[in-house]
Amino acid sequence: MIKVRNLQYKVGTRKLVDDLSFEVKSGELLAVLGANGAGKSTLMKLLCREIQPSAGHILLHGVDLDSYKLAELARTRAVLSQHNTLSVSFVVEELVMMGRYPHFDQRPQEQDLKIVQQVMEETGILHLAGRDYNTLSGGEQQRVQLSRVLAQIYDTQKACLLLDEPTNGLDLLYQQQIMELARSLADRGFCVVCILHDINFASRFADKILMLKEGKKVAYGHPIEVISCENIHETFSIKVKLMPCEGYSCPLVVPATVGS
Numbered sequence: 001m002i003k004v005r006n007l008q009y010k011v012g013t014r015k016l017v018d019d020l021s022f023e024v025k026s027g028e029l030l031a032v033l034g035a036n037g038a039g040k041s042t043l044m045k046l047l048c049r050e051i052q053p054s055a056g057h058i059l060l061h062g063v064d065l066d067s068y069k070l071a072e073l074a075r076t077r078a079v080l081s082q083h084n085t086l087s088v089s090f091v092v093e094e095l096v097m098m099g100r101y102p103h104f105d106q107r108p109q110e111q112d113l114k115i116v117q118q119v120m121e122e123t124g125i126l127h128l129a130g131r132d133y134n135t136l137s138g139g140e141q142q143r144v145q146l147s148r149v150l151a152q153i154y155d156t157q158k159a160c161l162l163l164d165e166p167t168n169g170l171d172l173l174y175q176q177q178i179m180e181l182a183r184s185l186a187d188r189g190f191c192v193v194c195i196l197h198d199i200n201f202a203s204r205f206a207d208k209i210l211m212l213k214e215g216k217k218v219a220y221g222h223p224i225e226v227i228s229c230e231n232i233h234e235t236f237s238i239k240v241k242l243m244p245c246e247g248y249s250c251p252l253v254v255p256a257t258v259g260s
C-alpha cells in the first residue's frame, strides 16, 4: 500500500507538488490526470524516490519510503518512466532480464528465466525476443520496457507498479491491452499508479482518479465521483460533455463543440 500525506515538492519558491494526500491499496489502480506541466511526473519521481519531498511523507506498506534499502526497494516497486532511450545495443530478451537483476547474484535462476518468458508473452513481445532494442518501433520499445518492469516485481506479493504514461506511443489496440494488463496486475493484488492522458481510459480501468492542476489536487475519488464537466474544466481548461455509454459505469467524456 502507498500512503501519501501532505506531500510537497518545491523548486525555489514554486511548489510543483502542493500538499497532496492520497492512498493506493493493494489491488487498486490509481490514475493520475492533469494537463501538461500539472506535476504528474514530479509526483511519480517522488513516489519512486528519484527526488526527495520538501515536506510530507510517503509510506510504502506502512514504512517510510526513505527507510528502504535500495535492493529491497527494487524488489518491492518497479517504475516505467517516460523516456527510455538506450545508448548501447541490447537484445530484447537481455533487456527484459535486467528486470530480474535485483533477484539473482551472478546467473539467472530457473525462476528468472521462466518469468522473463512469461512477461514477454503477457506483453505480446515473444516474437521480438532476439531483436536489437534500438531497431524497434517506439511502441515496441514501450512494450519491451513494460515487460522489463513487470519482470522486476512479477513474483513479489503486493508489489507497487508506477507507470508514467504507459500507453504513450502505442496504437489503440496496444493501449487497450496495456491498460487491461495494468488492471489485471491490480486485480492480482499489485498496487498500481498510472499517469494517463486519456480520461476515458482512466475512468474505465482505474479504481480511483487523482486530478492535478499546478501541483494541487482538483479531485480525488472513484471515477463516478470525480468525472464531471466542472472538474475536467478546472483540470484541463476545456469544455466537455458526458455521454452515458452502455456497459460503462462511468459516462464517456467528449469535447464539447464550440458554442455548446
Ligand SMILES: Nc1ncnc2c1ncn2[C@@H]1O[C@H](COP(=O)(O)OP(=O)(O)OP(=O)(O)O)[C@@H](O)[C@H]1O
Pocket: 011, 016, 034, 035, 036, 037, 038, 039, 040, 041, 042, 043
Ligand atoms: N527540476 C525542475 N526545476 C524547475 N521546474 C521544474 C523541474 N521539474 C519540473 N519542473 C516544472 O514543473 C512543472 C511540472 O512538471 P512535470 O514534469 O511534473 O509535469 P507533468 O504533469 O508530468 O507534464 P507532462 O504532461 O507535460 O508530462 C512543469 O512546469 C515543469 O517545467
